[in-house]
Amino acid sequence: xxxxxxxxxxxVMGSMIKNEVINQQKRLIVIDPxxxxxxxxxxxxxxxxxxxxxxxxxxxxxxxxxEGLYDKAFVENRTEGFEDLKKTLxxxxxxxxxxxxxxxxxxxxxxxxxxxxxxxxxxLYYSMGITQFVSGVNGVKSTANLQMMLGNMGVEGGGVNPLxxxxxxxxxxxxxxxxxxxxxxxxxxSEDNKKKFEDAWSVKNLSVKPGLTLMEMMNAAHAGGVxxxxxxxxxxxxxxxxxxxxxxALDNLELLVVQDIFLTETAQHAHVVLPSCAFLEKEGTATxxxxxxxxxxxxxxxxxxxxxxxxxxxxxxxRMGADWDYEDAKDIFxxxxxxxxxYAGITYKRIENELIxxxxxxKEHPGTKVLHREAFSRGKGLFTAIEYTPPFEETDRxxxxxxxxxxxxQQFHTGSMSRNSRVLEETAPEGFVEVNPNxxxxxxxxxxxxxxxxxxxxxxxxxxxxxxxxxxxxVFIPFHFYESCANRLTVDCLDxxxxxxxxxxxxxxxxxxxx
Amino acid sequence: xxxxxxxxxxxxxxGLRGQTIMEVARDNGIDIPHLCYHPKLSKTGxxxxxxxxxxxxxxxxxxxxxxxxxxxxxxxxxxxxxIRKWLLGLLLMEGDHNCLYCDADGDCELQRYAKIYxxxxxxxxxxxxxxxxxxxxxxxxxxxxxRCILCGRCIRACKEIQVSNVWGFTERxxxxxxxADDDRKIGESSCVKCGTCVQLCPTGALTFQTVSxxxxxxxxxxxxxxxxxxxxxxxxxxxxxxxxxxxxxxxxDDGPNKGHLCVKGRFGFDFVQSPxxxxxxxxxxxxxxxxxxxKEALDFVAGRMRxxxxxDGPDAIAAxxxxxxxxxxxxxxxxxxxxxxxxxxxxxxxxx
Numbered sequence: 001x002x003x004x005x006x007x008x009x010x011x012v013m014g015s016m017i018k019n020e021v022i023n024q025q026k027r028l029i030v031i032d033p034x035x036x037x038x039x040x041x042x043x044x045x046x047x048x049x050x051x052x053x054x055x056x057x058x059x060x061x062x063x064x065x066x067e068g069l070y071d072k073a074f075v076e077n078r079t080e081g082f083e084d085l086k087k088t089l090x091x092x093x094x095x096x097x098x099x100x101x102x103x104x105x106x107x108x109x110x111x112x113x114x115x116x117x118x119x120x121x122x123x124l125y126y127s128m129g130i131t132q133f134v135s136g137v138n139g140v141k142s143t144a145n146l147q148m149m150l151g152n153m154g155v156e157g158g159g160v161n162p163l164x165x166x167x168x169x170x171x172x173x174x175x176x177x178x179x180x181x182x183x184x185x186x187x188x189x190s191e192d193n194k195k196k197f198e199d200a201w202s203v204k205n206l207s208v209k210p211g212l213t214l215m216e217m218m219n220a221a222h223a224g225g226v227x228x229x230x231x232x233x234x235x236x237x238x239x240x241x242x243x244x245x246x247x248x249a250l251d252n253l254e255l256l257v258v259q260d261i262f263l264t265e266t267a268q269h270a271h272v273v274l275p276s277c278a279f280l281e282k283e284g285t286a287t288x289x290x291x292x293x294x295x296x297x298x299x300x301x302x303x304x305x306x307x308x309x310x311x312x313x314x315x316x317x318x319r320m321g322a323d324w325d326y327e328d329a330k331d332i333f334x335x336x337x338x339x340x341x342x343y344a345g346i347t348y349k350r351i352e353n354e355l356i357x358x359x360x361x362x363k364e365h366p367g368t369k370v371l372h373r374e375a376f377s378r379g380k381g382l383f384t385a386i387e388y389t390p391p392f393e394e395t396d397r398x399x400x401x402x403x404x405x406x407x408x409x410q411q412f413h414t415g416s417m418s419r420n421s422r423v424l425e426e427t428a429p430e431g432f433v434e435v436n437p438n439x440x441x442x443x444x445x446x447x448x449x450x451x452x453x454x455x456x457x458x459x460x461x462x463x464x465x466x467x468x469x470x471x472x473x474x475v476f477i478p479f480h481f482y483e484s485c486a487n488r489l490t491v492d493c494l495d496x497x498x499x500x501x502x503x504x505x506x507x508x509x510x511x512x513x514x515x
Numbered sequence: 516x517x518x519x520x521x522x523x524x525x526x527x528x529x530g531l532r533g534q535t536i537m538e539v540a541r542d543n544g545i546d547i548p549h550l551c552y553h554p555k556l557s558k559t560g561x562x563x564x565x566x567x568x569x570x571x572x573x574x575x576x577x578x579x580x581x582x583x584x585x586x587x588x589x590x591x592x593x594x595x596x597x598i599r600k601w602l603l604g605l606l607l608m609e610g611d612h613n614c615l616y617c618d619a620d621g622d623c624e625l626q627r628y629a630k631i632y633x634x635x636x637x638x639x640x641x642x643x644x645x646x647x648x649x650x651x652x653x654x655x656x657x658x659x660x661x662r663c664i665l666c667g668r669c670i671r672a673c674k675e676i677q678v679s680n681v682w683g684f685t686e687r688x689x690x691x692x693x694x695a696d697d698d699r700k701i702g703e704s705s706c707v708k709c710g711t712c713v714q715l716c717p718t719g720a721l722t723f724q725t726v727s728x729x730x731x732x733x734x735x736x737x738x739x740x741x742x743x744x745x746x747x748x749x750x751x752x753x754x755x756x757x758x759x760x761x762x763x764x765x766x767x768d769d770g771p772n773k774g775h776l777c778v779k780g781r782f783g784f785d786f787v788q789s790p791x792x793x794x795x796x797x798x799x800x801x802x803x804x805x806x807x808x809x810k811e812a813l814d815f816v817a818g819r820m821r822x823x824x825x826x827d828g829p830d831a832i833a834a835x836x837x838x839x840x841x842x843x844x845x846x847x848x849x850x851x852x853x854x855x856x857x858x859x860x861x862x863x864x865x866x867x
Contacts, residue, residue, distance in 0.1 A: 009745060010745050010746065010747050011707075011709070011745075011777030011778070011779075012747050012749055012772045012775050012776065012777055012780070013747050015676060015677050015678050015679075015709075015775060015777075018678035019675060019676070019678050022678055023674070023675060023678070131866070132866075163745075163746060163747075164745075164746030165745055165746055166744075166745065166746060166838035166839060166864065167741060167742060167743050167744060167745065167746060167748060167838070167839065168838050168839065168840065168841065168842065168845070169746055169838035169863075169864070169865050170746060171838075171841070171842040171845060172836055172837065172838045172840070172842075172845040172863045172865065173865055174842065175836075175842050175845040175846040175849060176845075176846070176849040176861075177836035177837075177845040177848060177849050177861055177862065177863045178849075178861070178862060178863075178865070179859050179860060179861060179862050180859065182849075182853075183846060183849075188853075188859050197853070197854075201850065201853075201854045203854045205857065206853055206854065206857070207829070207830075207853070207857055207858055207859050209830075209859060210859055211830075211833070211852075211858055211859030211860035211861060211862070212833060212860045212862070213862050213866075214835060214862040214863070214864065214866065214867070215866075217833040217835070217860060217862065220833070221833070225830075225831065226830075226831055226832070226833045226860070227823045227826075227827050227831040227832070228819065228820055228823040228831065228832045228833070229832075229833050229834065229835070230816075230820070230832070230833075230834040230835075231834070231835045232834070232835065232836055232837050232840060232844070232848055233836075233837030233839045233840050234835045234836075234837050234839075234863065234864055236835070239864060239867045240867065254819070254823060255816075255819045255820065255823060257816050260793065261786075261787075261792055261793060262786075262789075262791055262792065262793060263791075263793060263797075263804075267793075270797075270799070271798065271799050271819075272796065272797070272798050272799070272812055272815060272816050273793060273796065273797040273798075273804065274796050274812060274816075275792070275793035275794055275795060275796060275797075276793075278743075278786070278787040278792070279740065279741075279743040279787075279839070280740060280753060280761070280784065280787045281787070282841065283841075284841025284842060284843045284844065285841055285842045285843065286741045286748065286841060286842065287748075287842060288741075288746055288747060288748025288771060289745075289746035289747060289748065290748070290771065292748060292771060293842070294741045294748055294750065294770070295739075295740075295741075296740045296741050296841060297738050297739055297740050298738070299738045299740055299753040299755060299761070300755065300759060300761060300787060300788070301759055303792070303794045305794055305795050305796075305809065306792075306793070306794060307809070308844075309837075309840050309841075309844040309848075310841075310843055310844045310847045312813075313844070313847045313848055313851050314847065315809075315813045316813060316816055316817050316820070316851070317847075317851045317855045319813060319814065319816075319817030319818075320817050320820060320821055320855050320856075321855065322851075322854070322855050326847075329841060329843040329844075332843035332846060332847055333842070333843055335846070336842065336843065336846050355769075355770075355771065409707065409777070409778060409779075410778055410779070412744050412745075412779060412783070413867075416786070417743065417744075417783065417786045418744075418779060418783055418786075420785060420786035420789045420791060421779075421782060421783045421784060421785040421786050422654070422725075422782075422785050423654050423655050423708065423724075423725065423778070423782035423783075423785075424778065424779060424782060424783050426654050427654065427655075427708065427778070498866065499866065500866040501866065501867075503867075
């Protein structure tokens with residue numbers, strides 16, 4: 001488990017993991033800057049400094065290679081690029097890694113690496129604690145390096161398993177709600193795909209130029225290149241880094257349309273707000289983190305003037321020259337099946353009774369539980385030699401602490417749902433900053449005291465929670481609470497490849513408030 | 516696994532070696548009365564209600580006894596029926612089981628068996644130990660141990676499904692009772708409010724705070740959907756009352772969650788019926804939002820988008836789709852941007 005606070009952020013999965021470890025005697029290695037609940041049950045727990053995932057993963061691989069513990073047959077037959085990686089790993093000795101990661105016991109790196117190699121298969125789980133860095137793509141590749149080296153790919157109980165944080169983030173990606181790909185990850189830059197979708201949609205001149213990612217859109221809006229934005233069910237004012245910049249960007253637009261269930265922090269900046277159905281008021285499908293496509297049914301009747309999101313999009317499209325005539329979600333799904341090969345065999349009828357994981361190319365196909373069984377999609381698995389690189393913003397005298405952000409069990413994302421649910425809001429009504437007792441002592445801050453947290457972007461006031469759980473020199477703030485908005489502080493630098501922001505590390509200062 | 520053949524109540528059935536009699540019976544559609552047994556939990560044989568007669572002689576608890584090849588099982592005869600009536604009578608005597616004001620409100624396995632076996636509470640003076648009633652310390656779970664039959668399902672649910680180990684038994688014999696952690700009030704314990712103990716409680720000993728006053732159990736309608744929170748994709752049965760108000764969320768056993776839920780999946784859905792929901796389209800006029808009709812709002816949006824597209828080109832327009840919306844809605848949003856606007860500027864919060 002690396003970079004995933006599973007028992008709080010994917011609690012049902014967290015319980016399944018706890019069951020395997022506590023009741024079924026499976027072994028567990030946990031890597032996280034915070035002493036999360038899973039750390040309690042781990043055989044080895046590594047409280048690494050935020051932003052040093054790649055170093056410790058390289059450290060494990062250094063030991064595995066040096067002691068000849070890797071899966072030689074798998075590396076030989078299924079992969080390429082191993083020699084380059086081997087060279088890079090040479091310098092990542094346990095002592096060198098422990099120094100980068102701020103760990104006291106380099107011997108544990110050796111012991112944990114031996115444990116990994118001795119038990120097959122090993123499943124690796126990660127979440128935003130791997131990805132939300134300027135080195136996010138490299139972090140993910142490092143997890144793949146480790147699992148390929150151990151021969152844990154393409155087998156049940158193994159694999160690299162990213163835990164997706166929203167109920168249909170997998171599906172939104174599958175459906176091509178991404179700037180560079182049509183449904184099923186077919187690149188927009190390909191002339192063949194352009195032709196294919198022009199035929200399917202009966203249109204001409206589809207663009208082959210990949211679009212802007214979310215953060216690039218905000219930057220372009222700020223700079224004036226993007227003039228109009230249509231936002232469906234998102235709240236970037238709360239969820240994007242560097243809040244002030246986001247607000248300026250949105251206020252700079254000639255047209256901002258927000259389609260949502262509440263007048264969110266983002267909707268307040270809109271020119272037009274369109275009320276849409278909440279999930280219990282709609283029908284359709286959602287795809288979970290295991291690629292399982294599941295049916296959502298209408299449980300509640302929406303208000304008289306509240307409309308389905310797809311209906312609203314269709315109305316705007318038709319006023320702009322389209323002639324769409326979808327009757328319901330099922331109609332749209334039929335079209336999805338035609339242009340999305342991995343969904344072609346999935347029908348509304350089948351998913352009522354079957355748990356189907358894509359790819360499922362035909363109606364007779366049972367779905368695919370494990371990917372990469374015989375080969376990877378590119379053929380051979382490619383090892384990438386990756387060096388540890390430090391985060392964008394390192395601590396200094398002015399901002400001496402590392403700020404990391406995330407979620408808590410009882411709240412969700414920007415809070416528009418969980419904060420409007422009584423039991424959740426009563427249980428966790430306010431934000432906090434976790435401070436190590438050591439730092440709290442130096443700052444003369446007591447548990448429960450209101451403190452000021454500042455970065456180069458801004459500053460907030462929030463209650464201190466003095467806990468051993470967080471490493472010395474680091475602090476943690478959940479981002480759900482507008483009253484103490486963590487994203488007023490976070491830095492908006494991006495991974496150069498996938499443009500993910502570095503939510504997990506920036507430099508901050510915690511100060512006592514003197515009245 | 517080896518197949519085995521046996522007869523249950525004279526009917527030939529087959530099962531697998533290693534299965535209990537209860538499991539073989541269930542797989543073959545035969546219901547053996549039980550209270551402490553639950554298919555998702557380990558077996559304890561505590562309630563004795565599932566006693567069956569094996570090969571015409573021995574009485575064994577079918578939830579713990581392995582089925583054997585050639586075995587002949589009788590699930591009910593007069594002696595067994597009398598034992599069940601006697602056991603149920605003891606349970607009724609020992610606790611405060613009054614269905615009239617019980618929070619289980621008919622969703623009760625003890626009540627079901629009391630009806631099936633026509634058992635009534637006797638007037639016999641039975642030494643009762645008043646136990647803990649805690650309706651106030653937790654905003655999620657109500658506890659009335661006078662309705663507890665010590666089946667231990669909640670303890671096993673917390674140990675084996677949620678794996679938080681909050682519940683446990685303490686003391687012995689007739690003094691045995693349930694405690695949270697080291698004898699704390701439930702609201703002051705380490706309980707994370709997943710509600711799985713309540714979902715599996717066969718009586719009204721553990722109930723949800725949030726359902727009282729929202730209608731009677733048998734009036735509720737049930738429909739399943741997928742949880743809106745994280746990516747695990749838990750399947751949930753949502754119960755609504757006659758007024759269309761959401762009453763409770765119960766984990767569906769057929770989903771990837773196998774019936775389990777977390778605190779958000781259990782209690783996180785008030786927002787759908789929040790009075791703060793948007794109900795009409797809004798347009799900003801002179802800096803203030805005013806309610807408008809759909810036609811005006813949609814005409815305005817389409818008109819302005821067309822103007823931007825004509826003036827600055829399609830790439831001056833961008834859209835954010837949503838990981839909270841369905842596949843169908845995401846598909847349509849990207850199709851809108853690509854086919855109607857002519858730009859690939861579409862993304863969503865996958866990285867956030």
